[in-house]
Amino acid sequence: MVTVDTTPLKEWFESLPKNKDFEKLQRFNKVLFTDPEPQVGQTPKEMIWTKNKAKLYRYQPNKVKTNKVPILMIYALINKPYILDLYPGNSFIEYLTDRGHDVYLLDWGTAGFEDRHMKLEDYIVDYIPRAVKKVLKHSGAKEITMFGYCMGGTMTAIFTALYQKKLPIRNVVLLTSPIDFEDAGLYTNWLDKRYFKLDNIVETFGNVPFEFIDFGNKLLNPLSNTVGVYVNVASNIENEEKILNWKLMQKWLNDGVPFPGEAYRQWIREFYQENKLINDELEVRGERVLLSNITANLLNIVATRDNIVLPQQIEPLNDKVSSKNKTLHVVNAGHVSVITGKRAVAENYPFIEQWITENSK
Secondary structure (H helix, E strand, O other), rough: OOOOOOHHHHHHHHHOOHHHHHHHHHHHHHHHHOOOOHHHHHHHEEEEEEEEOOEEEEEEOOOOOOOOOEEEEEEEOOOOOHHHHEEEEEOHHHHHHHHOEEEEEEEOOOOOOOOOOHHHHHHHOOHHHHHHHHHHHHHOOOOEEEEOOOOHHHHHHHHHHHHOOOEEEEEEEEEEEOOOOOOOOHHHHHHHOOOOOOHHHHHOOOOEEEHHHHHHHHHOOOHOOHHHHHHHHHHHOHHHHHHHHHHHHHHOOOOOEEOOOOHHHHHHHHHHHHHOOOOOOOOOEEEEEHHOOOOOOEEEEEEOOOOOOOHHHOOHHHHHHOOEEEEEEEEEOOOOOOOOOOHHHHHHHHHHHHHHOOOOO
């Protein structure tokens, strides 16, 4: 092992003029290397059901329950769902519970990591219906609101199409959820089946590492997602609120989980490469998924600055469903800022909460 004497570097650093610029540099160094990570997911919750590492949580309303229809949140298989409960005052779940909503979250945890052969459809058929039944039983409700974010929204749409006639799904809220993959921007080129060796990747990795997927996401805007990250923190080093938000986002962005191998293979092949869902060609255990089977009240949210899920991937759903009450809501936000940050708290949270309340009476 090679030992490096850092004393000269430390002495040089301490010899720098002690002025405002030095203080900023010192603070920048602490933010990057020594400050403790912020605590996330602080809204009180209890686990009410578990299956193969997946957990169903219930968040206690902070006042007398005013909404008789519980909300079940479904997140993607990658990243962690605490983006929905990021920090007090910047938490969608906290916002809902503060207004008397009964909120539940299906946290995938590491479900499927031990079995790389689990497909996307296995999560949809083996987990979500059971979670819905547990929520209905636990809450004593007769109907449910489904809330899906990103890929979790795609899974929610598929689940609703399959189970609309079997389970009492009253409302569906989808947040930046891809449905049509004909034009997925750069992903369409990168994942072209002629060049993207999907089978080789799955067979090599088994469960696809989070870093592999994260690197692809960063390439959508490489300068901003690399150098820009540190320029942002340096330019706001004296603003403690912005620094806290930066820390929160960096913690979440770097806290991803692997993508179960067969689920990844199905997600890339049947959605990005073959675009089966919007064309009524997707089959789940022998049953064709018809989005026209969806009759629940629908709120479908598009973020105009989202470069991960483009507006044209989201909008076609409203023309496919049979819902009489369907809203396509467009917001000026990115894929993550649609659900976290000052503007989300001030504008998006109230809109979504009001829509859910009005459609749950």
